[in-house]
Amino acid sequence: xxxxxxxxxxxxxxxxAKDGVGWITLNRPEVLNALSTELAAALADCAxxxxxxxxxxxxxxxxxxxxxxxxxxxxAMSAGSIGDAFYRHWNRALDGLxxxxxxxxxxxxxxxxxxxxxxxxxxxxxxxTDDAVLGLGATRHGLVPDGAVLxxxxxxxxxxxxxxxxxNDTLSPAEARAIGLVxxxxxxxxxxxxxxxxxxxxxxxxxxATGHTKRLLHESFHRDPRTxxxxxLAAQDECMSSWEIDxxxxxxxxxxxxxxxxxxxxxx
Numbered sequence: 600x601x602x603x604x605x606x607x608x609x610x611x612x613x614x615x616a617k618d619g620v621g622w623i624t625l626n627r628p629e630v631l632n633a634l635s636t637e638l639a640a641a642l643a644d645c646a647x648x649x650x651x652x653x654x655x656x657x658x659x660x661x662x663x664x665x666x667x668x669x670x671x672x673x674x675a676m677s678a679g680s681i682g683d684a685f686y687r688h689w690n691r692a693l694d695g696l697x698x699x700x701x702x703x704x705x706x707x708x709x710x711x712x713x714x715x716x717x718x719x720x721x722x723x724x725x726x727x728t729d730d731a732v733l734g735l736g737a738t739r740h741g742l743v744p745d746g747a748v749l750x751x752x753x754x755x756x757x758x759x760x761x762x763x764x765x766x767n768d769t770l771s772p773a774e775a776r777a778i779g780l781v782x783x784x785x786x787x788x789x790x791x792x793x794x795x796x797x798x799x800x801x802x803x804x805x806x807x808a809t810g811h812t813k814r815l816l817h818e819s820f821h822r823d824p825r826t827x828x829x830x831x832l833a834a835q836d837e838c839m840s841s842w843e844i845d846x847x848x849x850x851x852x853x854x855x856x857x858x859x860x861x862x863x864x865x866x867x
Contacts, residue, residue, distance in 0.1 A: 602641040612641035614648050619860050620798060621648075621655030621701075628664025633672035634714045636680065639688035642718075646695030656860055657801045659794070660696065660722055661706040662715075670713020670736065686745060689714070693721035693746045697817070700810030702801045706794060707731045708787065712769070717746030720754060723813065725781040726797060727772040728790055733780065734769035753820060755780050802860040805843035811835075 604611040604627055615622045623645045625632035632638075649658045662668050675681050696703045696718075705719035707727040712734045719725045727733070737744035744751075744764055752760035755778050762768060772784040785793040801809075811834035818827055838844060843859055850857035 602637050602644065604635070604637050610641060611635065611638035612645050614645040616649075616652050616655045619654065619656050619802070621652055621658040623649060623658060623660045625660075625662040625668055628662075628666075630672060630674075631664065631666040631669035631710050632662040632715070633669050633675075634685075634689070635672045635675050636682075636685040636688065639685050639692055643688050643692035643695060646692050646699070650695060650699035650701065656701060656806055656862075657798055658696070658699070658701050658703045659706060659798075660703065660718065662708070664709075666709030666715075667705070667707045667711040667731070668713075668715030668718060669710040670715055671740070671742075673740075676740075689746060693718065696721045697723075697750075700813065701806075702809060702813070704794075704797060704801075706790070707733065707772075707781065708790070712736060713744075714746060717744055717750075719781075720747050720750045724797065726783045726785070726790075726794060727775060727781045728787045729772050729784055730787060731772050732769055733772065733775050734767060735764055736767045738765060739767045803856065805838065805841065805847065805857075805859055806862070807841040807843050808838045811838065 602611060603609070609626060611625070611627050613624045613626050615624075623642070625638065625642070627633060627635070627638060649655060671681065702724065703722040704724045704726060705722040707715070707719055707725060708731055711719065711727070711731045713736050716733055716735055735744045735747060748764060751764060755763070759778050763770075770780065772781060775781045776784045783793060783797070815827065815831060815834065818830070842863060843857075846859065847857045
């Protein structure tokens, strides 16, 4: 059953695959893409769709209108319509983006605060326009920043994470770039070109190797690296038997860059 926003009647999140990229778009521009239970459920479903979409090698998460995401819908919160269902859908969405084997990229513009920044932290990479406003603010409103509190310190370190999560400071994109919270900053007019350049870089890497590398990087936070040796060797074995390694070897012999997109037709 499709999810419909109870404010606009439109889908609160949309998904489209085009030219090898899956586009997940928050679609409540009239409230700056504020988070509702319907949006969280639709986002989780779109993340699952993107993960399973063989036509998409990378996934971009963005917001329609003037902002990426302004955080929790305070009207819905004050009306008592935010509860357990929201948080379960919300964390299913963030886990889906973090766990998929594809590179996920959040594009931050305008208000990218609260849940908006939490969502961005679940993605692998973050591109911000220089008009973005970044921060958390959950504890100011009596809440735990549940989507960020378990991820933020891994990105910026415990000291900076405490500053952002406990004192609720907002950051400029330049400040966020300096502490590693975002990977790139560009002018709004340069967004399309910058995004295209990032996608091109992602396409230059083997999808099989990318998926294993992303997974093992996450595992490195949970386990002693020495206990992961057999897992690493199994991943390397899969890479060595993939079509991508054949293409990489041909490219080396032909003195050209390897081409992993588009993938070859599936064998019957």
